[in-house]
Every structure is written in structure tokens, then in C-alpha cells.
Amino acid sequence: MAEALLLVVLLPALGALINGTRAFTNPHGPKNKTVTNAVALGATALSAIVATIGAVIPFVRSGTPFEHAYYTWIPAGIGHAGNFIASFAVDFAFRIDPLSCTMLMIVTWVGFLIHVYATGYMSHEKGYTRFFTYLNLFMFMMLLLVLGANYIVMFVGWEGVGLCSYLLIGFYYDKNFAADAGKKAFITNRIGDFGFILGIFLMFNTFGSATYSKVFALAATGGAAQYGGIATAICLLLFVGACGKSAQLPLYVWLPDAMAGPTPVSALIHAATMVTAGVYMVVRSNVLFRMAPDAMLVVAIVGALTAIFAASIGLAQNDIKKVLAYSTVSQLGYMFLAAGVGAFTAAIFHVMTHAFFKACLFLGAGSVIHGCGGEQDMRKMGGLRKYMPRTHWTMLVATIAIAGIPPLAGFFSKDEILANAYPHHFPIWILGVVTAGLTAFYMFRLYFMTFHGSYRGAEVEGIEESEPAHGGHNLIPDRRHLLDGDEHSDKAHGHHTHAHDPHESPWSMTGVLAILAVLSIVGGWVGIPAVLGGSHPTAFQRWLSPVLLPIGGEAYEFHEASVALEWTLMLISVAVAAFGIFLAWRFYKRDPLWSTPKRFAETFAPVHRLLENKYFVDELYNATVVGGTLALSRAMWWFDRWIVDGIVNAVRHLTVVLFGHGSWIFDRYIVDGAVNGVGWSARGGSMMFRRVQSGFVQNYALIMGGGVVLVAVVYLFMKP
Amino acid sequence: MPSTQAYLMLSGTLFAVGLVGVIIRRNMITVLMCIELMLNAVNINLVAFSHHIASLEGQVFTIFVITIAAGEAAVGLAIIIQLYRLRSTINVDEARTLHG
Numbered sequence: 001m002a003e004a005l006l007l008v009v010l011l012p013a014l015g016a017l018i019n020g021t022r023a024f025t026n027p028h029g030p031k032n033k034t035v036t037n038a039v040a041l042g043a044t045a046l047s048a049i050v051a052t053i054g055a056v057i058p059f060v061r062s063g064t065p066f067e068h069a070y071y072t073w074i075p076a077g078i079g080h081a082g083n084f085i086a087s088f089a090v091d092f093a094f095r096i097d098p099l100s101c102t103m104l105m106i107v108t109w110v111g112f113l114i115h116v117y118a119t120g121y122m123s124h125e126k127g128y129t130r131f132f133t134y135l136n137l138f139m140f141m142m143l144l145l146v147l148g149a150n151y152i153v154m155f156v157g158w159e160g161v162g163l164c165s166y167l168l169i170g171f172y173y174d175k176n177f178a179a180d181a182g183k184k185a186f187i188t189n190r191i192g193d194f195g196f197i198l199g200i201f202l203m204f205n206t207f208g209s210a211t212y213s214k215v216f217a218l219a220a221t222g223g224a225a226q227y228g229g230i231a232t233a234i235c236l237l238l239f240v241g242a243c244g245k246s247a248q249l250p251l252y253v254w255l256p257d258a259m260a261g262p263t264p265v266s267a268l269i270h271a272a273t274m275v276t277a278g279v280y281m282v283v284r285s286n287v288l289f290r291m292a293p294d295a296m297l298v299v300a301i302v303g304a305l306t307a308i309f310a311a312s313i314g315l316a317q318n319d320i321k322k323v324l325a326y327s328t329v330s331q332l333g334y335m336f337l338a339a340g341v342g343a344f345t346a347a348i349f350h351v352m353t354h355a356f357f358k359a360c361l362f363l364g365a366g367s368v369i370h371g372c373g374g375e376q377d378m379r380k381m382g383g384l385r386k387y388m389p390r391t392h393w394t395m396l397v398a399t400i401a402i403a404g405i406p407p408l409a410g411f412f413s414k415d416e417i418l419a420n421a422y423p424h425h426f427p428i429w430i431l432g433v434v435t436a437g438l439t440a441f442y443m444f445r446l447y448f449m450t451f452h453g454s455y456r457g458a459e460v461e462g463i464e465e466s467e468p469a470h471g472g473h474n475l476i477p478d479r480r481h482l483l484d485g486d487e488h489s490d491k492a493h494g495h496h497t498h499a500h501d502p503h504e505s506p507w508s509m510t511g512v513l514a515i516l517a518v519l520s521i522v523g524g525w526v527g528i529p530a531v532l533g534g535s536h537p538t539a540f541q542r543w544l545s546p547v548l549l550p551i552g553g554e555a556y557e558f559h560e561a562s563v564a565l566e567w568t569l570m571l572i573s574v575a576v577a578a579f580g581i582f583l584a585w586r587f588y589k590r591d592p593l594w595s596t597p598k599r600f601a602e603t604f605a606p607v608h609r610l611l612e613n614k615y616f617v618d619e620l621y622n623a624t625v626v627g628g629t630l631a632l633s634r635a636m637w638w639f640d641r642w643i644v645d646g647i648v649n650a651v652r653h654l655t656v657v658l659f660g661h662g663s664w665i666f667d668r669y670i671v672d673g674a675v676n677g678v679g680w681s682a683r684g685g686s687m688m689f690r691r692v693q694s695g696f697v698q699n700y701a702l703i704m705g706g707g708v709v710l711v712a713v714v715y716l717f718m719k720p
Numbered sequence: 721m722p723s724t725q726a727y728l729m730l731s732g733t734l735f736a737v738g739l740v741g742v743i744i745r746r747n748m749i750t751v752l753m754c755i756e757l758m759l760n761a762v763n764i765n766l767v768a769f770s771h772h773i774a775s776l777e778g779q780v781f782t783i784f785v786i787t788i789a790a791g792e793a794a795v796g797l798a799i800i801i802q803l804y805r806l807r808s809t810i811n812v813d814e815a816r817t818l819h820g
Contacts, residue, residue, distance in 0.1 A: 245723075680804065693818065694819055695816025695817065696812070697816075702743050
């Protein structure tokens with residue numbers, strides 16, 4: 001199984017390498033799309049097949065978690081960790097357990113489907129091979145993230161998907177808004193990653209390891225009594241990382257802007273897989289979180305607030321991808337809400353169902369944009385039911401699924417979350433229910449605006465005006481347009497086909513939509529609760545239960561409520577969803593002029609403006625964080641220019657005066673003086689002693705003879 | 721047979737005469753002869769002590785000294801002749817090009 005896991009991870013890397021080399025060696029020339037497709041799809045398909053046959057099926061058969069260390073990656077030696085000595089070493093290791101299996105299946109198969117879709121969607125784009133290089137690279141990093149057996153390997157994948165996200169958001173790098181959105185995503189994620197890595201450090205310092213099995217075993221044995229406080233700190237830091245990656249308050253701002261990337265990217269990275277990495281990480285760390293009730297409460301509150309906050313913004317957006325983006329933020333909030341109230345299985349369950357229906361919605365939206373020649377404003381769509389029936393049906397299914405109508409996938413996961421929230425956190429449950437209503441409303445608003453009524457594309461703008469949007473050139477929006485924020489995202493999406501009527505997308509796209517729609521229907525059936533003929537705990541809960549280790553001997557208890565309460569909660573959530581759908585129908589379908597919502601917008605103009613402008617959060621961040629950073633940078637520049645440079649210049653002047661002029665004096669008189677002095681003294685001495693050498697041989701003989709006599713005299717008379 | 725002391729006194733006197741001659745005479749030939757005088761004073765000394773201690777080593781050594789003296793006289797005279805050819809004089813004081 002070890003080899004299979006390695007293959008699963010390395011196949012997309014190989015695909016990225018091959019396509020990357022091809023794209024790099026010939027950056028602007030045309031490339032053979034068949035080869036690109038074969039490499040990219042082959043790599044992902046093989047990876048998915050190997051993952052299924054080589055990893056998941058053997059695991060399900062054996063039932064025991066599998067962990068394999070390929071080699072010691074960072075051997076750092078012995079050190080103190082908490083109150084014991086530990087060998088700090090990080091293995092490059094993979095782990096297969098129910099949690100990573102679930103994520104593995106979502107990532108590989110949904111990833112593969114989106115690759116297939118992208119071959120249709122991106123077929124007219126420049127940089128086709130580059131796109132698939134990034135996409136394969138993303139798959140590689142995401143698999144590293146979910147398969148890693150310790151936090152360090154997870155962190156590598158975590159950063160890697162962040163990089164790929166940046167590259168893909170900025171895919172249309174010659175468009176300012178896309179480049180800006182990429183940078184925004186990268187920088188915002190950096191803030192979260194900072195917290196994440198601090199959390200890992202603290203964990204390393206406490207438990208002497210970052211390997212899941214070791215850390216959780218130690219923590220579970222020690223229990224809350226021993227590790228409660230430090231676990232709270234670790235969990236809060238980890239959650240900061242999750243907030244960045246999974247777009248929670250206050251770090252969610254990058255995700256709506258990330259829609260500047262091509263739509264398959266939005267579906268794969270910003271809906272189905274990468275943004276759920278934070279949820280995966282929190283669930284993975286459930287042992288630590290369960291020991292830190294305060295941290296759990298923070299997670300639940302942040303999740304609930306994000307859910308309702310993003311949902312309320314979604315009410316007033318007109319860009320089809322923007323609506324879906326805020327919906328994603330909101331649903332991610334739901335997942336954190338679930339994790340925060342202790343329903344970890346429900347969180348992963350929702351990750352899974354959300355991956356199906358949100359990928360379907362995004363790809364459907366991509367199909368709509370494709371069909372409308374790059375148009376993203378829902379006010380210029382309408383009546384597409386007639387033009388693109390396959391897209392219509394699949395999107396309807398996904399919309400019902402996200403609205404939470406039984407028996408589609410969204411209902412079961414959402415109901416499990418709400419049922420878990422109700423007993424202990426009533427205010428959070430209220431937020432959840434209201435969010436469910438809002439979600440149903442804005443999703444059906446999207447549906448009715450897009451697919452019902454009559455086509456408004458031609459009538460609103462006129463075909464001539466909308467031409468540039470088709471052609472894909474002179475499309476760079478000005479700055480102001482970007483700040484308004486709405487219509488910019490896929491304008492760069494240049495389609496060469498621009499029929500004046502919307503057209504249905506090719507089968508490579510709609511086929512994928514159909515598969516995802518089917519999954520959106522049946523995907524929830526693994527978690528049917530007891531009252532609806534399922535079991536307690538549900539099949540999905542039983543599947544994930546090995547991940548929920550007992551703490552201090554106390555096993556994890558799945559929430560259970562009376563049948564009457566379950567029915568009541570279920571009816572409430574369905575009723576709220578139905579009410580939301582009814583309102584959407586009433587506002588946007590029955591009345592084709594949309595007079596009611598327009599009247600509301602006028603009556604509550606300040607509220608509407610607030611929602612339409614996303615609570616001015618971007619402006620707030622611009623004023624505070626960006627402005628503050630700029631002011632600080634200016635202050636730093638001033639300090640550098642005048643203080644640091646001043647000191648340096650002063651030192652230079654001082655050096656010139658002291659050692660420039662001073663050293664000339666020193667050199668001239670002391671150094672030269674010493675050298676000359678030696679010369680002079682040698683010369684003077686020789687002048688004196690040369691006299692001895694008279695040249696008269698007899699002089700020498702006399703001195704010699706005298707010397708001999710002297711020696712003789714000393715020897716004879718002065719002998720001691 | 722006179723005593724060893726008498727030989728030593730003769731030898732000392734001869735050596736002193738030779739030394740003074742070397743120091744004060746200006747004629748190179750004379751200086752050379754005075755050196756011979758000193759060498760022979762030494763010879764007398766050696767022979768006297770040889771006899772005194774009844775050993776032949778001193779007398780053997782004397783033969784060596786006489787041999788060296790012959791060589792020395794030959795080289796010395798050759799130098800003097802060359803000097804005379806160069807300078808047309810054999811005055812010792814004239815040959816002082818090595819003065820400092």
C-alpha cells in the first residue's frame with residue numbers, strides 16, 4: 001500500500017512536470033492539446049484509480065489505519081519537549097484512515113471530473129497547457145495535504161495548494177484584477193499560515209512530535225487535566241490557519257475575489273477541495289479540540305457568524321460566480337459551526353456533500369458563462385432553461401441539494417449539523433437555521449434569475465455593446481470597475497464562439513455536471529439518521545468513528561435526541577428552506593419584473609447598499625490594514641532615509657575627517673618616520689664603524705697580536 | 721744538553737722578533753721572511769716539547785709545518801710578483817684597496 005500511496009501522490013506531480021516542461025519550453029507557441037489532455041487527465045485518472053484500488057479498498061477490507069514513513073525527512077536530534085526528552089524528527093510519512101480516505105476520494109474523483117470539464121471549458125484559452133500544469137500541481141499538493149501523516153507534511157501541502165491557488169487565480173495574469181486577486185489570496189492566506197505554523201511549533205514543543213498518531217495518543221492519555229490549557233492555545237493557533245485557508249471571518253475576503261480565476265478552478269480549489277482543508281485540519285485535530293472547549297466555542301461562533309454574514313451578502317449579488325463564492329464562504333462557516341459544536345463527522349459529511357453540489361453549481365455556472373459568451377451578470381441572463389437544458393437540470397438538482405430539501409445530499413449533512421447544534425448552543429442553532437433559509441433564498445434567486453423568464457442578454461445591452469465581452473480583447477476593466485467589484489471575474493474569458501443566442505455546452509462539460517448532479521442526490525444517503533430509517537450512529541458516523549479517539553478513557557459520544565425532537569428540527573429546517581424557496585419564486589419567478597425586490601431595495605436603501613457592497617469590508621481593510629501598512633512603510637522609509645542614512649553618512653564624514661586626514665598625518669610621520677629612522681640609524685652606524693677597516697694589513701696584524709697577548713695575559717694572571 | 725726552558729726562550733724570542741717584523745716592516749719580502757721566522761719559532765717550540773715529553777708527534781707535526789711554510793712562501797711570492805706588476809711597488813701600505 002505504501003507504493004500505491006506514493007504513486008497516487010506522484011502521478012499528478014509527474015503530469016505537472018511533463019506539461020510544465022512543455023509549456024515552459026514553448027511559452028507562446030501552440031501546443032498539442034491532445035498530448036496535454038492525455039498527460040493531465042491520464043495522471044489524475046490513474047491517480048484516482050490507484051487511490052481507489054490500491055489504498056481505499058484494501059483499507060476498507062482490513063479496517064486498520066495504515067501509516068508508512070518513507071524516510072526521515074528532518075532529523076533534528078534530541079531536545080526538551082514539555083517535561084520529557086524527545087527526539088525531534090519529522091518523517092516523510094503518509095497515513096490512511098477513514099478521514100484521509102474520505103478526503104482522498106473527494107479530491108481524486110472530484111478533481112478528475114473537474115479536469116475533464118476543464119478540457120471543454122478551457123478549450124479556447126491561451127495557456128491551455130499551463131492551466132493543466134497548475135491544476136495537476138494542485139492535485140499533487142492537495143493529496144500531500146490529505147495523506148500526510150504529520151502536520152509538517154500537511155503544512156507542505158497546505159502551502160503548496162496556496163501557491164497553486166495563487167497561480168490559478170492569477171491565471172489571466174495580464175489582467176490587473178486577476179493578478180490583484182491572486183496577490184490578495186496569497187497574502188491573506190499568509191496571515192493564517194502564520195498562526196498554523198505557530199500552532200505546530202507549540203505542538204512540537206508540548207508533545208515532542210507532529211505526527212498525528214503520537215500527538216493524539218499522548219494528548220488522549222494525558223487528557224484535559226494535563227494538556228487542557230496548552231491544547232486551547234494550540235487549537236486557537238491552528239484555527240487561525242484554518243480561517244485563512246477556509247475563508248472564515250475575518251480572513252474570508254480573498255475567496256470572493258478568487259473568482260477572477262477560470263471557473264473550473266473556482267469549482268475545484270475554491271469550493272470542493274482546497275478551502276475545505278481547514279475543516280479537514282480541525283477534524284483531524286479533533287482530539288486536541290475536544291480537550292479545549294473554549295477553542296471549540298470560538299470555532300463554532302466564528303463559523304456561525306461567517307455562515308450568516310456571507311449568506312446575507314449573497315442575497316444582493318448579481319454576479320453569478322460571486323453569489324456562489326459567498327455561498328461557499330457561508331457553507332464553510334457551516335462546517336466550522338459543526339466542528340465547533342463537536343459534530344466532527346457532520347463537518348466532514350458536509351465537506352463531502354458540499355464538494356458534490358458546489359462543484360456542480362460552479363461548473364454549471366461555468367457552463368452558463370460559457371454559453372452566454374463570457375457574461376457573468378445574472379441580470380443579463382434569464383430563460384436559459386430553453387437554451388441549455390442539460391445545464392439547467394443539473395443545476396436545479398444541485399440548487400435543491402444546497403437548499404436542504406430531502407432526500408438530496410445537502411439535507412442530511414445540514415440537518416445533522418443543526419441537530420448537533422440545537423441542544424447545547426441554541427443561539428448558534430438559530431443562526432444556522434436563518435442561514436439555511438437565506439441559502440435557499442439566494443440559491444433559488446440565482447436559479448430563477450438565470451434559467452427562468454426570458455433571455456435579457458440582447459435586450460439590456462444590445463449585441464453591439466456586448467461584443468467585446470465575447471471577443472476577449474480590450475477587456476481590462478478600469479480601476480473603478482474593479483472596486484465596484486461585480487462583473488469583472490471571467491470577463492477575460494475570451495471565447496471565440498459568440499453566437500448571439502446562448503448555446504448548450506459540450507458533453508465533456510455537461511456529462512461531468514450530470515455525474516455531479518447524481519452524486520448531489522445520492523451522496524447524502526450514507527448519513528441517513530435513525531428517524532428516517534437509518535441507524536444510530538449513521539453509517540457515515542460509524543465509518544469515521546475510529547478517527548474520534550477516546551480521551552482519558554472516555555469514548556466519543558455521538559449526539560442522540562428523541563425521535564420527536566429530531567422530527568421537529570428536521571421539519572423546521574425544511575420549512576425554513578421551503579420558505580426561502582417560496583420567497584425566491586414569489587420575487588423572481590412569478591413577477592418577471594422583480595418589482596418586490598426592487599421595492600425592498602428602495603425602501604431599505606442603506607441596508608441594500610451595505611449588502612451590495614459586502615458590508616464595505618474590503619474598504620475597511622483597505623483603510624485600516626492596507627492603509628496602516630502603507631503608513632507604517634512610509635514612516636519606515638522616512639526613518640530609513642533620515643535616521644539610518646543620516647547615521648551612515650555621519651559615520652562616513654567622521655571617517656573621512658579622522659582617518660582620511662588623520663591617517664595621512666600618521667602615515668607621513670609615524671610610519672614613514674619609523675622606516676626612515678631605521679635607514680638613518682643603519683647609515684650613521686656604518687659611517688662610524690667603517691673607520692675600523694683601515695686597509696693596512698699591519699694594523700690588523702697588530703690588533704691580532706695585541707689580542708693574543710691580551711688573551712694570554714688574562715689566561716696567565718687573571719685565572720680564577 | 722741545554723734545558724727545555726732555553727729552547728722555549730729562544731723560540732719565544734724568535735717569535736717576538738718575527739711578529740714585530742710583520743707589524744713594522746713595509747717591504748713585503750721582509751714581512752714574508754718575518755712570517756717564516758715566526759713559523760720556525762713555532763717549530764723549535766714543537767721540537768722542544770716533543771723532546772721534553774719523549775714523544776715523536778711534535779716532530780712529525782714540525783715536518784708538516786715546514787711543508788706548509790714552503791707552500792706559503794711560494795704563494796706569497798707569487799702574490800707579491802703580481803702586485804708588483806700591477807702597482808710597480810711592493811710596499812704594504814700601498815695595497816689598501818679594501819679600506820672602509
